Amino acid sequence: QTGLLRHQPAHLPIDKEKIDSFEKEVNSISDQIKFKKEYFEKIQEKILSKIDLSSFQQIKLKIQQAERSLEQYSKDNRIAVFVPNRKQIVMHDLKYFTSKTIDLKQVEHPFGNFSTILQCSVNGKIYIACRKLFEFDERNWTLIERCEMINGRSNHAFVEIPMTGELVAIGGWDGERAMAQTEGFSIRTNQWKQLPKLAEERHSLTACLLGQSFIYAIGGSSAINYGSSLCTIERMNFAQPNYMQLQTWELIYLNGEFQD
Numbered sequence: 001q002t003g004l005l006r007h008q009p010a011h012l013p014i015d016k017e018k019i020d021s022f023e024k025e026v027n028s029i030s031d032q033i034k035f036k037k038e039y040f041e042k043i044q045e046k047i048l049s050k051i052d053l054s055s056f057q058q059i060k061l062k063i064q065q066a067e068r069s070l071e072q073y074s075k076d077n078r079i080a081v082f083v084p085n086r087k088q089i090v091m092h093d094l095k096y097f098t099s100k101t102i103d104l105k106q107v108e109h110p111f112g113n114f115s116t117i118l119q120c121s122v123n124g125k126i127y128i129a130c131r132k133l134f135e136f137d138e139r140n141w142t143l144i145e146r147c148e149m150i151n152g153r154s155n156h157a158f159v160e161i162p163m164t165g166e167l168v169a170i171g172g173w174d175g176e177r178a179m180a181q182t183e184g185f186s187i188r189t190n191q192w193k194q195l196p197k198l199a200e201e202r203h204s205l206t207a208c209l210l211g212q213s214f215i216y217a218i219g220g221s222s223a224i225n226y227g228s229s230l231c232t233i234e235r236m237n238f239a240q241p242n243y244m245q246l247q248t249w250e251l252i253y254l255n256g257e258f259q260d
Contacts, residue, residue, distance in 0.1 A: 079094065080126050081117065082116070082117035082128055087103070087104040088101055088102060088103055089102040089104065089117070089126070116128070116129050116130075117129075117158070118158045118160055120160055120187065123187065127146075127158075129149065129169055131153075132145055132148045132149060132152075133145075133185055134146060147190055147192060149169065149183065150192050150193075151179065153172030153181075154172060155172050155203040156172025156173070156179070156205070157169070157172075159208065160209065161184075161238050163212045163213055165186060165188055166238075167184065168182060168184045168207075168215060169183050169184075170198065170215070171198055171202045171220060173204075178201035178202055178203040179202075180200065180202075181194070181197055181198075182195040182196065182198060183195055195244070196236065196243065196248055199249055199250075200222065202219075202220035203222075205217055205221075206220070212239065213237055213239030218233050232253055234249040234251050234252065235250050
C-alpha cells in the first residue's frame with residue numbers, strides 16, 4: 001500500500017487567475033485579428049471604388065483586336081502552295097519574302113497530283129479540293145475533312161466569291177476526260193451545290209475573280225495530252241438573280257495575235 005501511494009500523481013493546485021489571464025489574452029488577439037480583417041476589407045473596397053475596371057477591359061479588347069488584325073494581316077499577305085506528291089503546304093510571305101514548309105506526310109488522305117488549294121478571305125482558312133474538300137488546321141498542322149465533292153476532279157480551277165461566301169470548283173479532269181461541271185461550296189452550310197456547266201469541257205485551266213461577282217475561266221485543254229489548248233474564255237456573273245437557271249457560262253472568243 002505504501003508503494004502504491006508513493007506512485008500516485010500529486011494533485012497540482014489550480015491557478016484560476018492564470019487561466020483567466022490566458023483567456024483574456026486569447027480574446028484580445030482574436031479581437032485584433034477581426035479588427036485587422038475588417039480594416040483590410042474597407043481598404044480593398046476603397047481601392048476598388050477608385051479603380052476604373054472598364055478601362056482595363058477596354059485595354060484587353062484593344063489587345064485582342066490588335067492580335068486579330070496582325071493575324072489577318074499575316075493571312076492577307078501570303079500565298080499558300082500545295083505540293084500533293086510530297087504532301088506539303090508551302091507558305092510564302094509576300095511582306096518579308098520568307099517561306100515556311102508544312103509537312104503533311106502523316107495525313108492518310110489520298111490526293112491527286114493536281115489538287116488545288118485556296119485561302120478563303122472570309123475566314124482566313126486554307127482549303128484543298130480534290131475528290132473531297134479539306135480544311136487545313138494551322139494550329140495542329142492537320143487536314144480536316146469537310147465535305148465530299150459532287151464530282152471528284154483534279155486539274156481544275158478553284159476560286160472564292162467573298163460576296164456569297166462560296167468556293168467554286170471549275171472544270172477539271174475526272175480521270176478519263178475533261179469536265180464542264182462546276183460546283184460551289186457554301187462555307188455557311190458546309191455543302192456543295194451544282195452550278196451551271198462550262199460551255200466547253202476543259203482541264204488545266206486558270207480562273208480569277210474580277211469585281212465582286214464575275215468569275216473568268218481562262219484557257220486550259222480539252223485533250224488528254226494537252227495538245228489541244230483552248231483559246232477561249234468563259235465567265236459567269238454570280239450576282240445576277242437568275243444565274244442558276246443558265247445552261248452554260250458565257251463564252252468569249254479570243255481573236256488576234258495570241259489566240260493560240
